[in-house]
Amino acid sequence: MSLKEYIDSFPVEERVSVRQKLAKAAGVTESCIKHYAIGRRKCPAARAVKIEVATDGKVTAHQIVFGTPIPKA
Numbered sequence: 001m002s003l004k005e006y007i008d009s010f011p012v013e014e015r016v017s018v019r020q021k022l023a024k025a026a027g028v029t030e031s032c033i034k035h036y037a038i039g040r041r042k043c044p045a046a047r048a049v050k051i052e053v054a055t056d057g058k059v060t061a062h063q064i065v066f067g068t069p070i071p072k073a
Contacts, residue, residue: 001058002059002064002067003036003043003064004037004038006059007022016030019033019034022051025051026051026054033051036051043065044065048065
């Protein structure tokens, strides 16, 4: 699941608070999370790991950094 898909899985009225929760976990602003989700800004790996933890693994750091799920062997 991409970061955008994760955020969009919540009702519209909850999406800002979801981005704020992720931003707090990653140590960035809510607008920064929005930019990561839509691809306007690249997410550093260290922040991607923090976002992965905040989403309980629903969005992987690999997905955030590279834009693709981890390839299956």
